[in-house]
Amino acid sequence: MQATETTSPALIEADRLMVVCNSCRYCEGICAVFPAMEMRRSFTAADLRYFANLCHGCGACYDDCQFSPPHEFNVNVPKVMAQVRAESYAHYAWPRAAAKIFEHNGLAVALTAALGVAAFVAGFVAWTDPSVLFGTHTGPGAFYRLMPHNAMVLLFGAAFSYALLALAMGLRNFWRDGKGAEAAAYAAAGHDAATLRYLDGGGAGCQDGDGAESDNRRLFHHLTLYGFLLCLASTTTATLYHYVLGREAPYPWYDVPVVLGTLGGLGLLVGPIGLMREKAKRDPATKATGLVGMETAFVAMLFLTSLSGLALLVLRETPAMGLLLAFHLGVVFALFLTLPYGKFVHGLYRYLALVRYAQERKSGP
Amino acid sequence: MTDPSERMYDALIVGGGNAAMCAAISARRGGASVLVLEAAPKFYRGGNTRHTRNMRCAHDSATETLTGPYTEAEFWTDLHQVTGGQTDEELAKHMIAESKEMLGWIVEQGVRFQPSLGGTLSLGRTNSFFLGGGRAMLNALYRTAESLGVEVLYDAEVVGADIRDGMFLAASVKRGSKIKRIRAKTLVAAAGGFEANIDWLKQYWGDPADNFLIRGTPYNRGTVLRILLDAGAHPIGDPTQCHAVAIDARAPKFDGGIITRLDCVVFGIVVNKHAQRFDDEGADFWPKRYAVWGRLVAAQPDQIAYIVFDKSASTLFMPSLFPAIEGQTIAELAAKLGLDTAALEQTVARFNAAVRPGTFDSTVLDDCRTEGLVPPKSHWARALATPPFYAYPVRPGITFTYLGTKVDKTARILMQDGKPSANMFAAGEIMAGNVLGKGYAAGIGMTIGSVFGRIAGREAAKRASN
Ligand SMILES: Cc1cc2nc3c(=O)[nH]c(=O)nc-3n(C[C@H](O)[C@H](O)[C@H](O)COP(=O)(O)OP(=O)(O)OC[C@H]3O[C@@H](n4cnc5c(N)ncnc54)[C@H](O)[C@@H]3O)c2cc1C
Ligand code: SF4
Ligand code: SF4
Numbered sequence: 001m002q003a004t005e006t007t008s009p010a011l012i013e014a015d016r017l018m019v020v021c022n023s024c025r026y027c028e029g030i031c032a033v034f035p036a037m038e039m040r041r042s043f044t045a046a047d048l049r050y051f052a053n054l055c056h057g058c059g060a061c062y063d064d065c066q067f068s069p070p071h072e073f074n075v076n077v078p079k080v081m082a083q084v085r086a087e088s089y090a091h092y093a094w095p096r097a098a099a100k101i102f103e104h105n106g107l108a109v110a111l112t113a114a115l116g117v118a119a120f121v122a123g124f125v126a127w128t129d130p131s132v133l134f135g136t137h138t139g140p141g142a143f144y145r146l147m148p149h150n151a152m153v154l155l156f157g158a159a160f161s162y163a164l165l166a167l168a169m170g171l172r173n174f175w176r177d178g179k180g181a182e183a184a185a186y187a188a189a190g191h192d193a194a195t196l197r198y199l200d201g202g203g204a205g206c207q208d209g210d211g212a213e214s215d216n217r218r219l220f221h222h223l224t225l226y227g228f229l230l231c232l233a234s235t236t237t238a239t240l241y242h243y244v245l246g247r248e249a250p251y252p253w254y255d256v257p258v259v260l261g262t263l264g265g266l267g268l269l270v271g272p273i274g275l276m277r278e279k280a281k282r283d284p285a286t287k288a289t290g291l292v293g294m295e296t297a298f299v300a301m302l303f304l305t306s307l308s309g310l311a312l313l314v315l316r317e318t319p320a321m322g323l324l325l326a327f328h329l330g331v332v333f334a335l336f337l338t339l340p341y342g343k344f345v346h347g348l349y350r351y352l353a354l355v356r357y358a359q360e361r362k363s364g365p
Numbered sequence: 366m367t368d369p370s371e372r373m374y375d376a377l378i379v380g381g382g383n384a385a386m387c388a389a390i391s392a393r394r395g396g397a398s399v400l401v402l403e404a405a406p407k408f409y410r411g412g413n414t415r416h417t418r419n420m421r422c423a424h425d426s427a428t429e430t431l432t433g434p435y436t437e438a439e440f441w442t443d444l445h446q447v448t449g450g451q452t453d454e455e456l457a458k459h460m461i462a463e464s465k466e467m468l469g470w471i472v473e474q475g476v477r478f479q480p481s482l483g484g485t486l487s488l489g490r491t492n493s494f495f496l497g498g499g500r501a502m503l504n505a506l507y508r509t510a511e512s513l514g515v516e517v518l519y520d521a522e523v524v525g526a527d528i529r530d531g532m533f534l535a536a537s538v539k540r541g542s543k544i545k546r547i548r549a550k551t552l553v554a555a556a557g558g559f560e561a562n563i564d565w566l567k568q569y570w571g572d573p574a575d576n577f578l579i580r581g582t583p584y585n586r587g588t589v590l591r592i593l594l595d596a597g598a599h600p601i602g603d604p605t606q607c608h609a610v611a612i613d614a615r616a617p618k619f620d621g622g623i624i625t626r627l628d629c630v631v632f633g634i635v636v637n638k639h640a641q642r643f644d645d646e647g648a649d650f651w652p653k654r655y656a657v658w659g660r661l662v663a664a665q666p667d668q669i670a671y672i673v674f675d676k677s678a679s680t681l682f683m684p685s686l687f688p689a690i691e692g693q694t695i696a697e698l699a700a701k702l703g704l705d706t707a708a709l710e711q712t713v714a715r716f717n718a719a720v721r722p723g724t725f726d727s728t729v730l731d732d733c734r735t736e737g738l739v740p741p742k743s744h745w746a747r748a749l750a751t752p753p754f755y756a757y758p759v760r761p762g763i764t765f766t767y768l769g770t771k772v773d774k775t776a777r778i779l780m781q782d783g784k785p786s787a788n789m790f791a792a793g794e795i796m797a798g799n800v801l802g803k804g805y806a807a808g809i810g811m812t813i814g815s816v817f818g819r820i821a822g823r824e825a826a827k828r829a830s831n
Contacts (some may be wrong), residue, residue, distance in 0.1 A: 023685045
C-alpha cells in the first residue's frame, strides 16, 4: 500500500505480506519482526527494510503459517524478507555504485581482488629477490622481509580505512531512516545481538524443513561472530605490540595475539562451513533466489582468511611461508574491500534495527 | 509402512486436526497401534485446527502465559451463558474439569504457548495462545505422534464404513482413484463438522447457504458424520446452529482463515442491502458478540451487509486483510457500495440524530448510546461525522457446525437406542453439539477436541486391548 517510494517487487510483496501478517498476528511471539510490524497499520519502504533487517531468516514463521504456499494467500515471510534485506544492503551502501559491482558476482570480485593482491605481493618480492620469496625466515620481523612493515601498513591501512568509511556511511544511511534512540536501547540491542536472541525460531531453534528444528545455526553463527571478534582483537593487540611495545611479529604461539588469532581462526573455520551447510539444508522455498553473490563472498573470504592464517602459523618456519603470506594478505585485503557491500553489514544493520526496535517498544514508532 | 489394508489396527483415527491428533497420541501412549486417516494432502492437514489461535482451559492460578485464575465454576458460567443453557450439563462439567489437565498435557506433547501480547480479544486470562498459531501446534502434535509410532496417511478420505449393530469393523478409504478397506478394533471419529458441504447446509438454510463463506478447511464435508448417523448413531444438536461470524465479503469461498474477520462492528453501524440497520451494534463487547453477527447477516436479504464507520473509528480495531472502501461523503460511499444513496444518508442521519452525548471508552460498556432509535445502539454510539467514511462488506462466515453424534463421558458414541456403541468414539467438531447447543465462546473448539480426543484415544486403547 505504502511502499510506493520505490517499485522493487520485493518491497511491494513485503508490503502485501505485512498487511496479511498484521491482520493475523499468530507469529507475534516468534521474533521481533512481528511486534515491530504490529506497531503500525501501514508500512513505508524504510519500515520494510527495518523489518527485513530484524529477520534472521529462521523459517519458523513459514512452517507455522496457515497461508504459506500452496495456499492462495502465498505467505512466505523469510524469503521475501531475505530479498528486501539483500536489497537494503545495496540501498544503504556507500558509494551505491560499488554495491552494484558486488551484487551479482561478489565471490568472483572478491577472489579476483584476493589473488590480484597476492600475485602483486609475491610478484613484487620475486621480482626483486626470488630467494626471499622461497626462503625460510624466522624470528621477529620475518614477515617484513617479504613486505616491509610500512608497505603493509600503507596497503592495509588504506583498505581498512576505506572499509571503515564506507561502512560508516552505510550505517548513517540506514540510521537516517530511523529515529534517535536512548542509551538503554543500545544496551538492550547489544544484549539481543550478542546472544542472537531472535535466531531461535521462537525458542526451539531454526526450522530445517519438514518442521524439524535445531539450534545449529545459532551455534555456527556464534562461532563465526566471536571468531571474527577474536581475530579483530588479535590484530589490535599485535598492532599495539608493534607500536607501543616495539615487538615485531611473528610472535610465539603462546603469546596473546597468536592465541587470540588461533582461537578466532578456528571459529572462523568451523563457523562459516557450518553456516553454509545449514543454509544448504534449509527449505529451499524460504530462501531468496539469485542473491548468493555477496553472501558467499563474505563467508568465503572469512573462511580463507582464517585458513591461510592458520596455515601460516603452522608453516611459517618453512619455505612455504612466502607464498602463504602473500595469499593471506591478498585475502585479507579482499575481505576489507568487500566488508561494506556484503553480508558483513547485516550484523551492523541488524544491530541498529534492534536498537530501533528496543526504542520503539518503549516510546512507539 | 506395511499395506494398511492388510493389518488390523487397534485404533483407527479418522481426521487429522486437534481432536484426531490428541486421540492418536493418547491411544498410542495407551499401547495401541494407531493409524490416522487424513482426507487432506499433507500441507492442508489438520482441518480447521490450522487456523486456530488459542484454547480455553480452566486453571486455578496465573501461569507464565495466563494472566489470572479461571475456575471451573467461572468456565461453566460462561458456557452456560453463551449457550443459553443449551448444553449437556454433566458432559460439559466433565469437560471443564478435564480441561484443567489439558494445558500441561498439551505442553508435554511438544506444543508451546506464548504470552498473549496484542489483539483486541482480551483473552489473556482465560485462553492460552499457541506460539505460532494452530499450524505450529499441529506440527508439534504430528512430530510427537510420529515419533511414538503413529502412522499417518494423507489424501485418505473415509467414504464408507462397515458398521454392524453399532460395532465398527472396517472403513472404506479413498486414495486417488482406489478405494481400500481398512480394519481396526476401534474407531475414533474426529473428522470435523459438515460446514464445507454447501449442499448439506442448504437442507437447513435453503438457497442463502450459497452465499455463505467457509472460514476454514474445504475438507470438512461431514462424510463421516453422515456415515455414523446412517449407521444408527444418535444425532445431537440443532442442524441450523453453527459458529458463524460476519467476515469480509471479499474473502475466498474456503480457507480464508482468521484474517478476513472484522471486529469494527461495535464502532460503527451495520446496514443491509437496503441501507437499513437491523440490530444493536453496541449490545456487548465484541468477544461476546462476534459469534452472533454471522447469523444476523445470514438472515438479511442476499446475506450481505455493510459495516459503516468514519475516520474517528478507523484505528480502533484490528487491521484486516482487505482495505476498507472509502468515500469523502456518505453519498460517495453509498455509490461505491452500490447502495441507495438517499437511503444510506437517511439511515446515517437518523442514527446521528439519536446519538446522546457520552464519554467514549472502548474498554468498558460506556454511556455513548442512542435514544429513540430502533434498533438502538446501546454503547459506543458516536455520530458518523468525520470524513472520510469507510465501509466493509460482510457475509456470514461459517466456522463450524453443531449437528453431531451423541457421546457419553468416555467419548463413546451413543446409538439411537440409547446404548453406547461397542467400539466407536467421537471427538471434536463432530460431537461439539453435545456441549454447544448454540452460541460460542472463544477457544472452546480446541477444548472440546483436546479433552474428548484425549479421552477417546485412551478409551479406544483400553477397548482394543480387551
Ligand atoms: C478461522 C478459524 C479460527 C478459529 N480459531 C479458533 C481458536 O482460536 N480457538 C478455538 O478453540 N477454536 C477455533 N476455531 C474452531 C476450531 O478450529 C475447531 O473447533 C477445531 O479445529 C475442531 O477440531 P477438530 O479436530 O474436531 O476438527 P478439524 O481441526 O477441522 O479436523 C478435522 C479433520 O478431519 C479431516 N476429515 C474430514 N472429513 C474426513 C474424511 N471423510 N476422511 C478423513 N479425514 C477427514 C479434515 O481434513 C481435518 O483434518 C477456529 C476455526 C476457524 C475456521
Ligand atoms: S507468517 Fe502467516 S501465521 Fe505468521 S503472522 Fe504472517 S500470516 Fe500469520
Ligand atoms: S523467518 Fe524467523 S526471524 Fe524471520 S520473520 Fe520469520 S520468524 Fe522472524
